[in-house]
Amino acid sequence: MKESECNSPFRLIIFDMDGVLVDTSPCHQLAYDELWARLEIDGPNYDSIAGRRTIEVVQETTRGFGPTGRDIEGWVRFKQRRAVDHIKKEPVMYTDVVPNVKRMQGRYTLAIGSGASKESVDAVIQTLKLEDAFQVMRTASDVKLGKPHPEIYLDIMQACSIGPERTLIIEDSAVGLAAAKSSNAYHVSVRTLNTTDSDKFLGAFSDLEDLISGLELL
Secondary structure (H helix, E strand, O other): OOOOOOOOOOOOOOOHHHOOOEHHHHHHHHHHHHHHHOOOOOOOOOHHHHOOHHHHHHHHHHHHOOOHHHHHHHHHHHHHHHHHHHHHHHHEOOOOHHHHHHHHHHHHEEEEOOOOHHHHHHHHHHHOOOOOOOOOEOOHHHOOOOOOOOOOHHHHHHHEEEEEEEEEEEOOOHHHHHHHHHHHHHHEEEEOOOOOOOOOOEEEEOOOOHHHOOOOOO
């Protein structure tokens, strides 16, 4: 079935990556912990920074040092390299992702909007062997403002020439859902019980199988 033949009201489905397609949170948390240890500081609780751009987290956490731009760039690169190393070594895949993304492929325009680095996203997509599934991918390096700002989602919709009324965003974290809400697109959460108060929030689902069934996407 081609996209134009699908009965769903949606044409574009945007996936967050961490927490939706893969569970890389332990990898990012470990990479942050290694950075904080390197800097000999107590960093923020990971739950409070999950889903945010690394550069924003590092800038805020190290502000008291008066770091230079070169310092920030080096610390960000260190954290991102360590995260990619862990992603390549650890089992990060959710078992429901590959079969269900492939079921949606061709019926919808699929995209990824992630606050992770391009290197992290590329490593994940290669691990999942889904290189051909996503027509558009946007990462932390593609935007000036990270989630909860909606820039990344607005940019994807513009790139696909599909408006928010025909877009579904799949998120997990509170900060990601805030970005989805602000984009004015329809949105859901998976694998968490996080919600928004928007009338465009369509529910919290246990996984992609539950989401596809619950919203009759196929």
